[in-house]
Amino acid sequence: MLCRRSRRILGSKSITQAAQAASPSNAQPAAAHAQSSRISHQRRPASSSTTTTTTTTTPPGHATPKVIFSGIQPTGVPHLGNYLGALSQWVALQEEATATTTTTTASTGPPTTRLLFSVVDLHAITLPQDANQLRRWRREMLAALLAVGLDPARSTIFHQSSVPAHAELMWVLSCTASMGYLSRMTQWKSKLSLPEDASALDDSDGHGGGGGGSSSSSKSALKLGLFSYPVLQAADILVHRATHVPVGDDQRQHLEFARECAAGFNHTYGGSGKKKDGRNILVPPETIVSPARRVMSLTDPTKKMSKSDANAASRVLITDPEGDIRKKIMRAVTDSQSGFVSYDPVGRPGVSNLLEMLAILEGGGVRGGGGRQSKSDSRTTTPEEVARGFEGAQHPLKALKERTADAVAAELRDVRERYLELMGNNDGKALDDLEAIGAEKARASADATMKLVKEAVGF
Structure with a gap:
């Protein structure tokens, strides 16, 4: 920050x-x-x-x-x-x-x-x-x-x-x-959408087959x-x-x-x-x-936030204007359980994603106004603790999104300004x-x- x-x-x-x-x-x-x-x-x-x-x-x-x-x-x-x-x-x-x-x-x-x-x-x-x-x-x-x-x-x-x-x-x-060690690495396999047991040292498809098929074709492009x-x-x-x-x-x-x-x-x-x-x-x-x-996609919270996603609304860039940040987060996918906020990454991935963002941005020594406390008075805030803060809110999910948007916008405001100055100099x-x-x-x-x-x- x-x-x-x-x-x-x-x-x-x-x-x-x-x-x-x-x-x-x-x-x-x-x-x-x-x-x-x-x-x-x-x-x-x-x-x-x-x-x-x-x-x-x-x-x-x-x-x-x-x-x-x-x-x-x-x-x-x-x-x-x-x-x-x-x-x-x-x-x-x-x-x-x-x-x-x-x-x-x-x-x-x-x-x-x-x-x-x-x-x-x-x-x-x-x-x-x-x-x-x-x-x-x-x-x-x-x-x-x-x-x-x-x-x-x-x-x-x-x-x-x-x-x-x-x-x-x-x-x-x-x-x-x-070569054997390299063949066991996952990087090239994930890039080519190959199974984890695929090998670059033979023509099989990674499942005991004798070659051919989509896996063999993918390996030929390696x-x-x-x-x-x-x-x-x-x-x-x-x-x-x-x-x-x-x-x-x-x-x-x-x-x-x-x-x-x-x-x-x-x-x-x-x-x-x-x-x-x-x-x-x-x-x-x-x-x-x-x-x-792991900050997840705003449009599909079961996937990591990524620049390769075709939907620009799925991510917040560090250079996004404040208005865009608020718009993206207010439209973030959550769920239909609008009456309460709870941390449940499996059952409520969208809500949990926002809670994790807040736990990072508001916890760990961050105080109001975007500054940081010293190590001696810093503490870690958990998503569960953040969730409890919305108990009794009239519209909990809306309040969660508004608070997350505020925190992200405040965090990135100076980053964006400095980035634009550097690029423009x-x-x-x-x-x-x-x-x-x-x-x-x-x-x-x-x-x-x-x-x-x-x-x-x-x-």
Whole structure:
């Protein structure tokens, strides 16, 4: 969430200041960056207080840098589900890293966390794309990341295609990756609407048949890029020696594959697969877990909110005007039980979807007016608690929709304003300048890893 202290941060002077603060030549602790860059004055997204990780605090004096990497495909303007899910978690990680760095820097000196967030445009072309549209989507996604609160002075934000080492490491990993493991991955099967037991290694239909049929036809359309998608995803993570990766349930399999790729490389190259200090060159990453936040379609609450839905009324975009937000939510599908509000995801999916939105937006430390409380006075509100608040209402479902519309509109108001300013600043070219700085830092990070990889391989 954005704060009102950043109402006019996008003039040419502000962009210049942000670029200077983000530049590698001006590297400084994250706490100092937070003061020097006006871009950092952001309200955190509503679910930021719910992030949990698998890590433990490193004792003072023994600070081992934590490297966090995550990526998002450029598919245009994010919707509310993206915002309350991955994007809010990223901003929460940035805030947590800033707080940790402030404390650690005072006692040990070096920052303890490095964050890299990428618009993964190489992944986008596993399906055919219109070139002009993809260029627009890349810029829109970059603007969205900044609009929700990511700060280029505290996080490295870049386009995947700006760092050639991602693709270079993918090839190296491909030489040790298991075809059998890849064949068991679900990504390519879901894209081609194939059963989970389908295999790319034979012509059967996945049900013991002898080939032919729709499954065989679908597999004939399988492209190498889609099949090897997880190898590139592993390279994205490993090339920056990421120690931790935030993932949802649908990506856990891919993170396990990345760990397998790291182990396979380190094993294949034996002693040469280790640094001089004995540590592995490629780091098996750990998972950062947060509570599942699944925002469902407003027109079919049994499905996740998605930009691929042909019905625009099914989703709220972070750039939707307030009037559109209210219209979409007031028309959201609920049910005919208008006399009361209850949380029942199976029996009342539409009502439960709105209750979950409110629980995120009004709970977890969010107070009236859109600001956030400190961690000490924050709490988590459950959908059941929200539902009880409508007891005695004259028109409970109408009241639920009105309150949800108010909360969503308030949450996205500053995000939309900031996004439009970013896209409008010099026709978006200022965004390109910020991305170029992030890409330079990302290349330095990746090149350091590739130097070790090439030495181990024999290049």
